[in-house]
Amino acid sequence: MSVSPPPTPTLPDKPKSKTGWIVGIAVAVVAVIVAVVLLLVNLSAPASSDAGKRATVTIGTTEKASPYWAVLTKAAAKEGIDIRVVNFGDYTQANPALNSGQIDLNLFQHLQFLADYDVSTGQNLVPIGSTLVVPLPLYSDKYTSVAEIPQGATIAIPNDATNQARALLVLQKAGLLTLKDGGNTLATPADIVADRSRVSVIPVDAAQTAPALTSADGAIINNNFALTAGIDPKSAIFQDDPKSATAEPYINAFVARAADKDNKTYLKIVQLYHTKAVQDAVLAESKNTAVIVERPQADLQKIVDGLAATIKASK
Known part of the structure; x- marks a missing residue:
């Protein structure tokens, strides 16, 4: 006679833990906080x-x-x-x-x-x-005013076309030279009327106008090169008017x-x-x-x- 095996015991259901849904809620809260922080950072960032x-x-x-x-x-x-x-x-x-x-x-x-x-x-x-x-100024280490500059004096000016023309117009405005037909923004040294001018000009590279003060009677020096050379713009003896239409x-x-x-x-x-x-x-x-x-x-x-x-x- 065969004997039947004992029945397999049935285990009771495992109690459900509360840990899982607590962790889920925590993760969701952190995600919301991160999203809010990122939003605030983006809103505060410069538009450009x-x-x-x-x-x-x-x-x-x-x-x-x-x-x-x-x-x-x-x-x-x-x-x-x-x-x-x-x-x-x-x-x-x-x-x-x-x-x-x-x-x-x-x-x-x-x-x-x-x-x-x-x-x-x-x-x-x-x-x-x-x-x-x-303004484009005229400086001199030898003279303290335009009136002191003598006949036959030499003035160094920038040799690039546009600053050279402006320098000539400054010298004409100062009464140191005269240009043919009054000159314009394209004037060159060839336009100087010699017999009606007190000075002659020496065109040099704009960067060399400040060093030229040691040899010439004066120099027209652009502001950046004057500052680099330690020249105070207020020491200019003449300059054009930056507020004028010209x-x-x-x-x-x-x-x-x-x-x-x-x-x-x-x-x-x-x-x-x-x-x-x-x-x-x-x-x-x-x-x-x-x-x-x-x-x-x-x-x-x-x-x-x-x-x-x-x-x-x-x-």
């Missing part, structure tokens, strides 16, 4: 940073040591823009570097200089924002390639230049001789186009 993305903009200049660059760079960094400043030793280098794409913008030239470059090279660099007009061709500007004229990041930098902190630094450096200029981009281009037309007509 494009949700955390930063832009690097390389700007060429002839005055990298100027204190206002540090102020502008700091302001841009808060907006998600990292500015890299590249210094050039003279005025002839920054436009070719911009045209070739080595830099993104430059800030060193006035509109007359830009128009002359575009016409002479066939390029199309454009102004995207005005900055200031700086100063319009000498408005300095941020310049870009034509394809970048509407670049929002570049235009933001122009906007930041015109904030009080940057302008205070600019004016302090110029000993309050500079005049800040805010002109629409379209106005600047119109001025450049007019100057370019005049240059072309003269050739």
